[in-house]
Structures are given as structure tokens and as C-alpha cells.
Amino acid sequence: MFAVDPVNHQLDEQIQHKIDQKTKPLGALGELESLAMQIARVQLGDTFDPTAQLAINKPAMLVFAGDHGIAKHGVSIAPSEVTKQMVMNFASGGAAVNVFCRQMGLKLEVIDCGMLTPWDHPSVTNHRLGSGTQAIHQQPAMDRQTVEQGFLFARDAVQRHFDAGCNFIALGEMGIGNTSPASAIMAAMLHLDVKECVGRGTGIDDESLSIKRELLSQAMDLHQENISDPMNVLACLGGFEIVQMTGAILAAAEKKMLVVIDGFIATSAALVAVALQENCKDYLIYAHQSDEQGHQKMLQSLQASPLLSLGLRLGEGTGAALSLPIVQAAVNFYNEMASFEHAGVSNVV
Template sequence: MQQDLDARIREKIDFKTKPTGALGLLEDLAYQIASVQNTLSPRLVSPHIIVFAASHGIAASGVSAYPTEVTAQMVLNFLNGGAAINAFTRQHRIELTVVDAGVDYEFTRHDMLLDRKIGFGTKNFLEGAAMTADECLRCLDEGAKLVESISQTGCNVIGFGEMGIGNTSSAAMIMSRLLGLPLEDCVGKGTGLDNAGLERKIQILTEAAERHKPGGNDPLQVLQTFGGFEIVMMCGAMLEAAARQMLVLVDGFIASAAYLAALKMNHRVRQNAVFCHQSEERGHRILLETLNAKPILQLGMRLGEGTGCAVAYPILQSAVAFFNEMASFESAGISGKPDL
């Protein structure tokens, strides 16, 4: 029974040769991993990070410090091995896949790139819905199929990152609508706007919110109205990963917005989610606090690409290592647990 196993997991953690709670968040992670895998001998197998990329129509309205062409240029950088996510996945021996969910560019074939293009970018949600209902459902389905395929390699821990100029605007709109929070609490500087740029961004997104005011907070409708192809595809992938009892590594603000939508669709995804870091984006801190989520790292990062997942992964390895390899008081021949 699950309740009995949970008690045994907690007992195994508490009776290691240490004071109770002395390993802090590592103990919580070990408990979570063992619970998700339903075992007293958890393993992390074939770790994988997917970076979903797509172009955003809202970028044309001036919400970003960078032009929309940078999305395609950064995807090419991923494929050439020159991005931060390439460095970190190489360092930690994590498989990396880049998915063209809807970039406004025609890529040539590449072993690292999967073509799942829904369209050449979303529409500008300042003028109408970002995508059609059919496009939204196709994104969810493609994300699920991708994770299904990866799970067949034996992978049981999967991280999610993104690339898409303008996608902090989409994430802010999704967060505000799904949580009922003021837009000002959800909007940040993104890729590096100055204060004037931030004010302009808030003004533009406020106009968009007013335009879609009757829309309600149904997660599918919110994704269709404000989402990016990469965000919705990531949401579908997270739901499928949780259904397959994989660990879901959530990167920064964009990935957390995708997770929020997934959570609204199926609350069971919560038990599988590991929040890898707290980004510098204003909305991310508030989102994590609202979800009562504990991020593993706070390094001042705000890059995206799944970099937080890659950097946090060795800490998950440490959690599994102490759980499986550290002696108990009994096995170490220590009589009685000291009161330290």
C-alpha cells in the first residue's frame, strides 16, 4: 500500500546516520523521488532535457528587448552546440532534444532537432487569440507523443526548457489569468528591458487583457488565447511525463507557466514536479510562492533554455545517492540515535 511505502521511505531517510532533517531539501527530494518511483531504491535513468522553441506574434508589438529573429538564431546556436544549455547538458551527460514547435524559420535537418512545427509563430494576441482551438490541441498532443517516445528509452527524469522571443509576455498573461493576480505582479523585464520598456510592456499586455476580458480562466482557453506553441506543447509533455511517473524538472518562469496550466488540467502533476530554480523574472518568485513550491537553486539566472534543470540535476543525484548509499544507525553499528 502507498501509505505503508511512504512511511518506510520517511523512516529510511530519518534513520540515516545524521540528525533528523540535517540534509534539508535533499531529504525532501529523496522522499519525492522515491514516492514518484514507488520504491525504496530509486534511480535516475537516462536524463533528458527538451527545449521547445517557437515564435510569438506579440513580439511585433515591442514587448521584448530583442527582435523576433533571435528565436531562430538561438535554435541554430543550440544545434551548433554553442549555447549554455549545450555546455551544461554535456557537463552532466544529459540528453538534449530541441523541438521546433513553431519557429518562423525553415530549418534544415539536424539530428538534435525535431520538427513539430504547428505554424510559423502564433498570432499577435493583442489583436486576437494567439492560436486556434485545433492548434492548441495539436500542441498538447505533440508534446505528449514526444514524451511517450522518450520514455521508451528508459528515461525516468525529464526537464523542460524553451526559447521564444516574447514568451515572458505569454507566461505573464497565463499566470495572471489562471491565478487571478494583477498583471503588474506577473510582468517582468524578460530578456533585459529597461524601466521604460517594462512600462511599455505592461501597457501593451494590459490592453491585451482588456481585449480578452470575457475569456474566463479555463486553462485550455487561456492557452489558446495567450500561449505560445512551445508553451502549450510543453504543457502537454509535462502532463504525459507525470502520467508515466517520470520526474518533471521545471525550469524558470516560462516552464512554470506551462506547469501551472498543466496543474489546472490535472492536479496529479504536482507530485512529480521538481522546481529547479527561482529565476530573476518578477513573476516567477510570486508564482512559486503562490504554488508553495520550493526551488532547488537561487542563482540569479534568467536565461531559460532548460539551464536551471541541467544545473540542478546533480543535486537530484545527490539526493538519490544519500538515500541509497548512506548508512543507517543500525547498519553502521551505532547504538541509539544521538540527540544532536
């Protein structure tokens, strides 16, 4: 369904030389230098032009919302109705992601992937796959055809922004209970025991954590014979918003766009996307390390270096929004910082 080209590594030496000739000691800008290299690989094409500029054009935040059957079974501090209430909050501009998107200059699109009840509003895109998934410890979350339809919806969303001149997509989500499917996806994709993957989500107590572990263990046992490939993992264990985030990663990478992954739930989508199309990993920027248990192991499995570690566990794309100034700093130093030669500074390295 998606064809993602690998980035071009043939220009690495020239790109690195340009970075090294900036007026600084070698490597002194740390991970900003690696980030600039990654962005340059994506954006510079096949012929090195030392005057070529990197750019973040019309950056957009896509927040995918959906509900989960397992949320009815005591795995969250909030009822599923809060998903819709928060989407209404997004639409009125009052959530953390709204605040950060306004501050950072990100265009925000909120997408209803399958809340319990639809809400017709001009600020919310209708890409509904149903009225919440099935409870994954009792039956598959959805069928495989629904996963495929979710990918088509995601492709449409990415295409709209690409056609408007966007080359930078950030991904967030909203869905009460969605750390449960994300934990199950992590366990399935990394072949780990559920206990290593399950955390407290929005802050559940010990009793609810025990319930969550038990239900996800049941889910893994129920679906064990049917999760041999990534599409089946999504169908058996996923969420409507996780499916569409996975599709958005693949669609954006296919368009050679940079994709910023938010926290734990978005990273579970990245796990599946990379398994489906390994080349898409070259287009992914990981915003932060979440405070959710298991996220560090996910990041390690993807060989990812998150830009921030602020103890965040809100979701919504908040960490992805906060990372944009760092990405822009990498672009700006590459474009604007003088070389030793042009500045008349002695290169003592």
C-alpha cells in the first residue's frame, strides 16, 4: 500500500564536512548535528549543493482520536466519554496541544478516527472507522479491512497537508484507555512479557494497574496465534487512532516528509510502521521520552534518540509540538551559521 524510499547516504561526507566547518569545535552542537544530518538526507536530494537550504514548511500537527472497548473494564481513571469531551476542548482551543501549537506555529488538525459517538464540527475531520474498538481481551479490536481503510484515511490526511506545501508532520492522539492497546502492540512487536510494557497511563492506582496487566495478558493469550504480522497486530490489538497514526507515518515518509513522533502511543504506531516499511525510520524524529513505563524500551528497539525528556505523559502531541524549536534550531544552524573560512576564524581542530 505504501512505497517508502530510503534516504540518500551518498552525500553524508559532504553534509558532515559542511557541519564540521561551522564556527564551533567538532561535535559541539551534539544531537543538533545528528538532527541536521538527518534532515539534510531527507531534503537535499542526490546532488550536493553547499548553498542549498534546509526548511520546515507549514508544519502541521495531526491529533487522532478514538475510543477503546477495553476502557470499559477498569484500565483508566476516566470514562470513554472524556475522549469526546477533550476533542471538544481541542476544537475550542483550550487544551495543552492548542496552547503549544499556537506558540510554535503548528497548524492543528483534529481527526475523529472512531470515538464512541460522532461529533459534527467544522474543526474536526471525520475519518471514523467505527464507534470505538472491541475489547481486545475478548475479541479482535477490528478486522483487517478496517485497518486498510484507516490507512486510506491517513493517506488522505497527509496528502491534504502535503498539497498545501507542508513538509513536516507531527503526530498526537487522544483516546481514553489507549495505553492499553499501545502496551499490547509493544509486547507483540518486541516479544516481551506484558508486565514489561504496561504502565499507569493517566495515573491509575495499584488495583487498576493489576486489572490492566491481567486483561492485557488475556489479550495476548487470546490473539497469540494471529499476531504473526504487523497488520494483524493492529487488527487484533490496536486502536483506530493508532491505525491511522501508523498510516500517517507511512504516507508522510512516502512523500519524503519529516514525521515527529510524540510519546508512548505514537511510538507504538512507529513500531508497526517500521516493521511494515523499514525505510520509514529515516524520516522519523522522536520528540521525547515519555514517563510511561516501557517507552524507553520502545525507543531503544527503534534505535531512537528522543530530543526531550521532561517527564511528560499527557499525549495529545504535546511533546511533538515542544520539539519543533529544536528541529528549527538544527535547520537554522545548518543554513545560517558561518564557516571558519567565511567568518575569518581560525580552525584549530
